[in-house]
Structures are given as C-alpha cells and as structure tokens.
Amino acid sequence: MIFAYNKEHVGDVLMVIVADDKGQENRVERKGNVSQVSVVESGQVVAWNIFDASTILGKIEGQGQVVLTEEQLAKVNEELVKAGFTETLVKENDPKIVIGFVKSCKKHPDSDHLSITQTEVDNGEVLQIVCGAPNIKAGQKVVVAKPGAMMPDGLMIWPGVLRGVESFGMICSAGELRLTDAPAIKGILELPFDAVVGEAFPINK
Structure with missing residues (x-):
C-alpha cells in the first residue's frame, strides 16, 4: 500500500494506491471527501483519494511517498466509514x-x-x-x-x-x-x- 501526497502539484489530496490496475479501465465513485477507484471489469479496488487531506489528518510530512502516523491512518479509516465505505486500510510498516x-x-x-x-x-x-x-x-x-x-x-x-x-x-x-x-x-x-x-x-x- 502506497500513501502519496504532493499538495503543490496535485492539491490537498492523499492518494492511497493499493494495487496495480495494469492499465485496465477504472471506475471512480466519490462519497464526501473520499473517492474509491476500482477496475471496471473485476471490481478490484486499486486506489483511494482523500480530499481536504490536511484538514482531516493535520500536517502530512514529506512529499511523494509519505508515511502516516497511526493516528492519521485511524482518521483515514474514520473518513471511509463516514463516507459510507466498508473497507479498512492497514498500513504496512516494512520499508520498501x-x-x-x-x-x-x-x-x-x-x-x-x-x-x-x-x-x-x-x-x-x-x-x-x-x-x-x-x-x-x-x-x-x-x-x-x-x-x-x-x-x-x-x-x-x-x-x-x-x-x-x-x-x-x-x-x-x-x-x-x-x-x-x-x-x-x-x-x-x-x-x-x-x-x-x-x-x-x-x-x-
């Protein structure tokens, strides 16, 4: 799972990449501050976007691939529930x-x-x-x-x-x-x- 953030070039959006879409057609479903990206054919979820990320999570350290604190990850999962999604994101702690x-x-x-x-x-x-x-x-x-x-x-x-x-x-x-x-x-x-x-x-x- 990859967390990425680049406010200058993308805006205040936390991008969460969970799988490779292998170039397949995607479907985007947005609810509140959360959008879910999935592959049209299989329905596999490949990414999430969290809008107004700094308002929800506070200061996000770094640019490009970033590491969330446990508190920030909990807030992301709270936002998913608030938006009506049932998935839970689990952070991988091993370096890549x-x-x-x-x-x-x-x-x-x-x-x-x-x-x-x-x-x-x-x-x-x-x-x-x-x-x-x-x-x-x-x-x-x-x-x-x-x-x-x-x-x-x-x-x-x-x-x-x-x-x-x-x-x-x-x-x-x-x-x-x-x-x-x-x-x-x-x-x-x-x-x-x-x-x-x-x-x-x-x-x-």
Whole structure:
C-alpha cells in the first residue's frame, strides 16, 4: 500500500494506491471527501483519494511517498466509514526501498542486455529481479525498490514480466534514486560491503 501526497502539484489530496490496475479501465465513485477507484471489469479496488487531506489528518510530512502516523491512518479509516465505505486500510510498516545483496546473476535467455538476479532483501527473503544495468553482478550490495515502492519521480514498482521472466522489484541506479551526486554513467548503485541487508535506504523527497 502506497500513501502519496504532493499538495503543490496535485492539491490537498492523499492518494492511497493499493494495487496495480495494469492499465485496465477504472471506475471512480466519490462519497464526501473520499473517492474509491476500482477496475471496471473485476471490481478490484486499486486506489483511494482523500480530499481536504490536511484538514482531516493535520500536517502530512514529506512529499511523494509519505508515511502516516497511526493516528492519521485511524482518521483515514474514520473518513471511509463516514463516507459510507466498508473497507479498512492497514498500513504496512516494512520499508520498501532497502539495501539488498545480489546472491546470483545470470544472463536472460532472451535478451542481450538483461540479467536475472536472485537478490536477498531481508532476513533470508530473496526476490527474483530482472535488471538491465551493465554493471550488475553477483556479490554486490545494492538498493532494491520492492513491490509497493514509489520512486522519487512517482514511478510505482509492481511485479512484472520482462521478456517472459517474472521480476519482483527493481535494482536502482543513483539517478533513479535522485541522489545529488549521481554519476552520468548508467548503472546500478553499488554500496559498500558493510551495508546492512534489509535496512531502509534513505532517499531525497
């Protein structure tokens, strides 16, 4: 679940993204200060918009992907009930952009530039991630955007399929992370080997 807020460019709206709509046609139902976004064909709820968010929640810290306090999340759920919806939103507390370790890396069988990695992201959890960076290799400490992450440019990370191979996240470059000292040369950001796997990687908002 992704909470996003950008008052300057979007207005005083808290956006809550709960699933990937995969480009399917959406239906929007608004009640009071809440709109529910669902896929027309399946009825799956993929997002919520909370209008007049700062009035309801108070000050929202950050820009882009934001973290709500428990009190703010409770107020969001109160607003859903007040508007007549029955769903309850549950916050995920685990970080989505983390330090990872590339355990293995092999060439994609149907691409001359993609690689298939098995990358540990926390406590033995390993994700298969397809990566197009020329400098990717086994044994690196890297930055991983897990499914459910929002990048600094607003890109949302979901599971996908690249040239017939499933991929569950993205191994990031310094440019994608909007680091101020990002090099012009393309390639993933390689971290010092003492970086701790599973720890959140701080990014600029």
